[in-house]
Amino acid sequence: MRLQALLSQKNPLTELRRASSVVLWIALLGGKVCAVPATSAVPERIFSATGNVMTKKRTRLTCDHLKELMYLHEVWPKVREWTAIKKARLVY
Numbered sequence: 001m002r003l004q005a006l007l008s009q010k011n012p013l014t015e016l017r018r019a020s021s022v023v024l025w026i027a028l029l030g031g032k033v034c035a036v037p038a039t040s041a042v043p044e045r046i047f048s049a050t051g052n053v054m055t056k057k058r059t060r061l062t063c064d065h066l067k068e069l070m071y072l073h074e075v076w077p078k079v080r081e082w083t084a085i086k087k088a089r090l091v092y
Contacts, residue, residue: 046074
């Protein structure tokens with residue numbers, strides 16, 4: 001297919017289907033690029049946790065520190081889980 005034909009089409013999914021019959025990796029790439037998440041639960045959870053941290057009493061909290069706190073909020077349960085697994089392996 002020519003670039004002009006791709007640019008003239010209004011629906012990229014139609015062109016993706018046509019191109020996928022010729023080159024399979026285009027279909028795989030297009031599926032990842034054009035995919036829409038089915039849910040917004042994770043961003044909503046992070047947004048809610050951020051709202052709970054950034055209160056009127058913590059107005060001097062910088063953006064960098066807020067990002068670090070939110071990162072630790074998401075990662076800390078996994079770190080505790082890994083630590084527990086590591087300790088369990090050392091015991092046995």
